[in-house]
Structure formats: C-alpha cells, structure tokens
Amino acid sequence: xxxxxxxxxxxxxxxxxxxxxxxxxxxxxxxxxxxxxxxxxxxxxxxxxxxxxxxxxxxxxxxxxxxxxxxxxxxxxxxxxxxxxxxxxxxxxxxxxxxxxxxxxxxxxxxxxxxxxxxxxxxxxxxxxxxxxxxxxxxxxxxxxxxxxxxxxxxxxxxxxxxxxxxxxxxxxxxxxxxxxxxxxxxxxxxxxxxxxxxxxxxxxxxxxxxxxxxxxxxxxxxxxxxxxxxxxxxxxxxxxxxxxxxxxxxxxxxxxxxxxxxxxxxxxxxxxxxxxxxxxxxxxxxxxxxxxxxxxxxxxxxxxxxxxxxxxxxxxxxxxxxxxxxxxxxxxxxxxxxxxxxxxxxxxxxxxxxxxxxxxxxxxxxxxxxxxxxxxxxxxxxxxxxxxxxxxxxxxxxxxxxxxxxxxxxxxxxxxxxxxxxxxxxxx
Numbered sequence: 461x462x463x464x465x466x467x468x469x470x471x472x473x474x475x476x477x478x479x480x481x482x483x484x485x486x487x488x489x490x491x492x493x494x495x496x497x498x499x500x501x502x503x504x505x506x507x508x509x510x511x512x513x514x515x516x517x518x519x520x521x522x523x524x525x526x527x528x529x530x531x532x533x534x535x536x537x538x539x540x541x542x543x544x545x546x547x548x549x550x551x552x553x554x555x556x557x558x559x560x561x562x563x564x565x566x567x568x569x570x571x572x573x574x575x576x577x578x579x580x581x582x583x584x585x586x587x588x589x590x591x592x593x594x595x596x597x598x599x600x601x602x603x604x605x606x607x608x609x610x611x612x613x614x615x616x617x618x619x620x621x622x623x624x625x626x627x628x629x630x631x632x633x634x635x636x637x638x639x640x641x642x643x644x645x646x647x648x649x650x651x652x653x654x655x656x657x658x659x660x661x662x663x664x665x666x667x668x669x670x671x672x673x674x675x676x677x678x679x680x681x682x683x684x685x686x687x688x689x690x691x692x693x694x695x696x697x698x699x700x701x702x703x704x705x706x707x708x709x710x711x712x713x714x715x716x717x718x719x720x721x722x723x724x725x726x727x728x729x730x731x732x733x734x735x736x737x738x739x740x741x742x743x744x745x746x747x748x749x750x751x752x753x754x755x756x757x758x759x760x761x762x763x764x765x766x767x768x769x770x771x772x773x774x775x776x777x778x779x780x781x782x783x784x785x786x787x788x789x790x791x792x793x794x795x796x797x798x799x800x801x802x803x804x805x806x807x808x809x810x811x812x813x814x815x816x817x818x819x820x821x822x823x824x825x826x827x828x829x830x831x832x833x834x835x836x837x838x839x840x841x842x843x844x845x846x847x848x849x850x851x852x853x854x855x856x857x858x859x860x861x862x863x864x865x866x867x868x869x870x871x872x873x874x875x876x877x878x879x880x881x882x883x884x885x886x887x888x889x
Contacts, residue, residue, distance in 0.1 A: 508675025529747030667705030755841025803828035
C-alpha cells in the first residue's frame with residue numbers, strides 16, 4: 461500500500477501509520493468532539509500568510525486576507541496579529557472583522573451589489589477602500605457619502621478580460637463575468653469619479669479568478685492595468701495602490717504544481733519597476749492559498765455498501781458540510797486517519813447521507829474502509845464552513861484550531877434547536 465499523498469505534508473503528517481495535525485493525532489480530536497469536525501493547523505495558515513508578507517516586505521504593500529474563504533473570527537484575529545488587512549464582500553463580513561478585533565482601516569470592500577446600508581456602515585467604520593464594480597455604484601456611494609458628510613476612498617475594479625484558465629464558476633476576469641468595470645470603460649469611470657468631491661480615488665483593482673496555477677494570467681492583467689494607470693497619469697489622476705486580487709492556487713492533487721508567493725510578487729513588481737511605478741502600494745486579496753491546505757474535515761464511515769456497478773463508502777459528512785465536490789466537481793484528497801496496509805483496497809465513491817445523488821465527497825477512490833473508520837478530507841480550510849448549509853436540517857460541525865500539541869475550540873457544534881429557533885408556529889382554525 462502506497463502511503464497516501466498529503467497536500468501539506470509538514471503540518472499534516474504520518475506518525476507510526478497515524479495522521480497527525482502538527483503534534484496532535486486527528487483521531488484524538490474526533491474522539492473528543494465527534495464527527496464531522498473541521499480541524500485547522502495554525503502553523504500552516506501562518507506560514508502561508510507570511511510567505512506573501514515576507515515577499516512583499518521590501519515594497520509598499522498591504523497583504524489582505526479574502527474572508528470569504530474562511531471567516532471564523534479566531535482565524536481573522538490571528539491573521540490580524542500577523543499584520544493582515546481584509547478583503548470583504550458584505551456588511552456581515554465587516555461585522556466579523558470588528559468582532560475579531562481587527563483593524564477596519566485595513567479593509568477593502570469588493571462585491572457587485574453593495575447596499576446603502578452596507579456602504580453607510582463601511583464609511584462609518586472608516587474602511588480603507590471601496591472597489592467600485594459598476595457605474596450605478598458610483599452614484600450610490602456618492603449619495604451615502606453626502607448624507608454622512610464624509611469623503612469615500614475608492615478604487616475601480618477593472619475587468620481585464622484575461623482568461624485565468626480555471627473553473628468557470630470561479631473565473632472572474634472575463635468580459636462575460638458579472639464583476640468589475642469593462643476594460644474599455646475604465647478611464648471614463650475614473651473621469652466621472654474625479655468630478656465628485658465626495659469621492660477620493662486611491663487605487664485600481666482587478667481579480668481574475670481563483671485556484672490559478674500559472675503566473676502568466678496575473679502578468680497579463682497587470683500589463684492591462686498599468687496601461688490604464690499611465691493613461692490616468694496623463695489626465696492628472698494619480699493612484700496610491702494597485703490591487704492584484706487573489707487567486708494563487710494550492711495543491712489538491714499530487715501531480716499539481718503551484719508557484720510560491722514570492723515568485724508571483726517578484727514577477728509583478730518587476731512589471732511595476734519597468735514602468736517606473738514601483739512606488740505604488742501592492743495589494744493582494746489571497747484566501748484559498750492562505751487557509752486552503754491548513755484544514756481537514758474529519759468524518760466517520762457509517763456503512764460500506766457494495767452495488768452492482770458502484771461501491772459506496774457512506775460517511776457522516778455531506779454536501780451541506782463541504783459542497784465543493786458537488787458544486788465544482790472539485791477533487792479533494794481523502795485519506796484514512798490510520799493506515800491499514802493489511803486490508804485490500806477497492807474502488808469506492810465516498811458519499812454522504814443527504815437525499816441527493818449529487819451528495820458526494822469523492823468518486824472512484826482506492827480505499828479499504830470499514831464501518832467506524834475515520835477519514836480525513838484534506839485541503840478543507842477554504843470554502844468549507846463558509847459555504848456550508850443546514851440542508852436536510854443538519855447542524856454545522858465544530859471547528860478546532862491546532863497549535864503545536866494543543867488544540868482549541870473556535871466554533872462549537874451547533875444545537876439542533878438553533879436551526880428552527882427563529883421560526884414561528886401558527887394557530888389557524
């Protein structure tokens with residue numbers, strides 16, 4: 461039996477045939493807290509964040525964390541202590557930043573549908589910047605800023621029409637996507653913004669997608685942004701920062717290769733220097749590449765079912781806990797917590813108990829499962845809990861953070877009563 465591949469084989473590792481997260485056997489966490497349970501390695505997310513931070517250190521920069529990847533306030537707080545800013549896409553995420561005792565002055569607000577209430581809250585919280593994504597949004601921010609008698613710092617999110625060659629659901633920089641201002645309209649929008657005293661132009665932004673494994677699309681989009689920056693300079697519009705978005709990919713499978721954060725930073729800064737724009741503050745909005753490989757979702761095998769055409773390993777984790785495989789057909793490594801080399805491996809689909817054929821976590825995997833075994837779904841730190849739901853009236857799992865030989869509850873398992881506590885019975889005759 462070949463030892464299973466681990467995407468982060470430093471902070472998740474085998475010891476005497478058992479899977480550990482840092483200094484803690486994952487079976488001990490499952491025994492204490494039950495399953496399903498999310499487990500995160502603090503040192504994994506710390507190392508991933510500092511890879512960006514250290515690469516950016518020689519240059520003006522703000523390293524933001526894209527909260528949509530994982531918005532637990534403990535993680536936000538820890539990243540804030542490491543110097544992180546935050547990319548948000550809702551007023552709710554700004555509430556989380558404040559609850560986590562992080563600095564709202566380091567917040568960048570993206571998103572195509574900002575409401576007046578959200579804009580008001582963001583202005584009152586004195587965030588760093590709004591990334592404007594449409595012409596009507598300019599008018600809305602002006603209106604709210606006038607009502608509050610404040611000046612709103614803004615950037616324009618430009619859609620550079622660059623193909624990031626990623627899954628269509630997480631590609632955001634093509635002209636058919638809903639995000640950002642069309643490249644050919646960007647200068648016109650900047651001119652409009654410059655006519656409003658309620659707005660202060662401070663930057664330019666783009667975001668071309670997620671899980672990008674090649675640097676070339678970032679460089680292409682950078683060239684297109686810098687063309688706009690130079691045109692704006694001729695009009696007397698000076699920028700303070702350039703926001704490259706997020707999107708650097710992680711390893712999910714053994715045959716994947718990904719770039720180190722320093723390669724991306726250096727390649728982009730070289731582009732800035734070539735245009736004599738090295739003074740611009742560099743901003744990134746990384747999410748997946750910070751938390752993705754820091755997490756594992758632990759599940760217990762309920763039944764092993766042999767069918768005429770398929771064998772099924774039925775576990776207590778479902779698409780409501782981890783929807784990426786169902787939504788994107790995403791491949792996630794699934795391994796046993798304890799190796800059993802004496803068992804014969806067979807091909808199984810790993811499926812959950814939800815009443816949907818789409819409720820699967822992995823297909824056609826070589827495993828030797830038995831009822832009661834524990835499995836780990838790896839690379840589960842990003843877009844797991846944040847995309848979870850209560851479908852089939854299922855409670856959400858707890859979240860546990862490991863640091864060395866210690867572990868801490870950062871979200872308790874929900875109580876079933878919470879799921880219907882806001883619902884109301886009616887008394888009709």
